[in-house]
Amino acid sequence: AQRVTQPEKLLSVFKGAPVELKCNYSYSGSPELFWYVQYSRQRLQLLLRHISRESIKGFTADLNKGETSFHLKKPFAQEEDSAMYYCALSGLETSGSRLTFGEGTQLTVNP
Amino acid sequence: NAGVMQNPRHLVRRRGQEARLRCSPMKGHSHVYWYRQLPEEGLKFMVYLQKENIIDESGMPKERFSAEFPKEGPSILRIQQVVRGDSAAYFCASSLLPGQQETQYFGPGTRLLVL
Numbered sequence: 001a002q003r004v005t006q007p008e009k010l011l012s013v014f015k016g017a018p019v020e021l022k023c024n025y026s027y028s029g030s031p032e033l034f035w036y037v038q039y040s041r042q043r044l045q046l047l048l049r050h051i052s053r054e055s056i057k058g059f060t061a062d063l064n065k066g067e068t069s070f071h072l073k074k075p076f077a078q079e080e081d082s083a084m085y086y087c088a089l090s091g092l093e094t095s096g097s098r099l100t101f102g103e104g105t106q107l108t109v110n111p
Numbered sequence: 112n113a114g115v116m117q118n119p120r121h122l123v124r125r126r127g128q129e130a131r132l133r134c135s136p137m138k139g140h141s142h143v144y145w146y147r148q149l150p151e152e153g154l155k156f157m158v159y160l161q162k163e164n165i166i167d168e169s170g171m172p173k174e175r176f177s178a179e180f181p182k183e184g185p186s187i188l189r190i191q192q193v194v195r196g197d198s199a200a201y202f203c204a205s206s207l208l209p210g211q212q213e214t215q216y217f218g219p220g221t222r223l224l225v226l
Contacts, residue, residue: 004153006153036217043115043220044202044217046214046216049212086153090212098159099156099215100156103153
């Protein structure tokens with residue numbers, strides 16, 4: 001079974017402060033991890049994926065297999081980063097690439 | 112490319128009625144996924160379809176729910192005899208190819224309210 005846990009439902013930081021959104025997973029195989037973001041009144045969109053090892057909008061995430069974590073980080077938060085963030089996992093299934101989502105973290109960046 | 116389209120965006124049904132939710136994948140995509148988001152919860156996988164085939168329906172409730180993706184036209188998620196517990200946001204996603212590393216592109220969702 002695969003499971004994704006985002007321990008914080010709400011996270012509030014001030015503009016310019018560092019931010020870390022936590023994500024832990026359980027999966028017996030080799031997972032693919034993703035971060036999706038949903039801005040107010042917009043659809044869910046991919047922010048980044050661990051296999052790309054890229055930085056999007058200043059966000060990075062490193063897959064730590066030892067700690068089974070994929071925390072999302074940004075050194076200096078901006079007000080426009082306020083959104084709902086979902087961590088998701090895709091296992092090596094024989095039937096495509098269904099995603100298992102965490103419950104999400106609502107990030108608010110205050111001025 | 113207009114992206115994944117879903118309609119209607121909002122749907123109100125009374126208990127016992129049928130709900131039909133439509134999803135048009137991105138152009139060229141033949142893999143469709145349906146997810147349900149209950150209030151205060153994350154998205155939960157329901158079903159994965161390719162054109163004319165259901166590949167994985169392990170997340171679909173056994174009764175009242177069905178899905179199809181015909182050769183022509185959108186994918187449809189049908190809920191028969193709706194109950195209040197079916198009230199949720201239903202999201203459709205599509206991908207170009209199957210596979211663990213493929214990006215899924217999401218639609219705006221259909222918010223179903225059962226009175």
